[in-house]
Amino acid sequence: xxxxxxxxxxxxxxxxxxxxxxxxxxxxxxxxxxxxxxxxxxxxxxxxxxxxxxxxxxxxxxxxxxxxxxxxxxxxxxxxxxxxxxxxxxxxxxxxxxxxxxxxxxxxxxxxxxxxxxxxxxxxxxxxxxxxxxxxxxxxxxxxxxxxxxxxxxxxxxxxxxxxxxxxxxxxxxxxxxxxxxxxxxxxxxxxxxxxxxxxxxxxxxxxxxxxxxxxxxxxxxxxxxxxxxxxxxxxxxxxxxxxxxxxxxxxxxxxxxxxxxxxxxxxxxxxxxxxxxxxxxxxxxxxxxxxxxxxxxxxxxxxxxxxx
Numbered sequence: 001x002x003x004x005x006x007x008x009x010x011x012x013x014x015x016x017x018x019x020x021x022x023x024x025x026x027x028x029x030x031x032x033x034x035x036x037x038x039x040x041x042x043x044x045x046x047x048x049x050x051x052x053x054x055x056x057x058x059x060x061x062x063x064x065x066x067x068x069x070x071x072x073x074x075x076x077x078x079x080x081x082x083x084x085x086x087x088x089x090x091x092x093x094x095x096x097x098x099x100x101x102x103x104x105x106x107x108x109x110x111x112x113x114x115x116x117x118x119x120x121x122x123x124x125x126x127x128x129x130x131x132x133x134x135x136x137x138x139x140x141x142x143x144x145x146x147x148x149x150x151x152x153x154x155x156x157x158x159x160x161x162x163x164x165x166x167x168x169x170x171x172x173x174x175x176x177x178x179x180x181x182x183x184x185x186x187x188x189x190x191x192x193x194x195x196x197x198x199x200x201x202x203x204x205x206x207x208x209x210x211x212x213x214x215x216x217x218x219x220x221x222x223x224x225x226x227x228x229x230x231x232x233x234x235x236x237x238x239x240x241x242x243x244x245x246x247x248x249x250x251x252x253x254x255x256x257x258x259x260x261x262x263x264x265x266x267x268x269x270x271x272x273x274x275x276x277x278x279x280x281x282x283x284x285x286x287x288x289x290x291x292x293x294x295x296x297x298x299x300x301x302x303x304x305x306x307x308x309x
Contacts, residue, residue, distance in 0.1 A: 005019070
């Protein structure tokens, strides 16, 4: 069995040995669309993370291709209808990064609410060393206890974020992007109410027709001036230009993003050129990528191959 993995660089230094044991594994660090067409002609199993699998690629891989294994949960990059027409099974991996994404979410929330980067700079810049008192009270951070967190998309990751919020003494509400209120533990509210009433808004929804551009300037303008918004879901759920505008206008306390419409984030993105850069925190789509999560991902991909077709 020949297995072709078109973009192994996206998994970093994690071992692919569990997959390699299953057959002849051919790895490519990255593949352009043209390179991909040339590399899939004789494989039975195709593995991709972000490489787009469209009709042309499926045609190039026919008739040997039997299985596509995605190194991710989202399947936006796969033409599922075309795969079905070609008789190709598509399998993703769910649940492998729940703890990692929740941890990254709270890294950002705590950094925003606790002014982590600001106080770090106070010490490293020498301001603290020159101070006449033992503490720095020139800026005030805020306690999370008693505050409300509104979660957009209460799936496995959103639920994990919610349980951690409770440990901090926060009140939890959520907005269901599917319209199905499946949780009795927390109150389900409209998006407008969530935006108006939450002190922290945390986005954990998939990108689809219902969520693309879900949060635009109108919704951001509803937020409390003291509120924060964090997106660990998908780029495109929050309109980036509108978020940059609301930050420029100093209308909210801050925001943090791990995901972007275009990745890597273009250098001319309005998010990188705001008048209040101190209000924005970023991570380069690493919420999913702890070593433990990537190790689980590879093991699950190997399990998906063992299921056969």
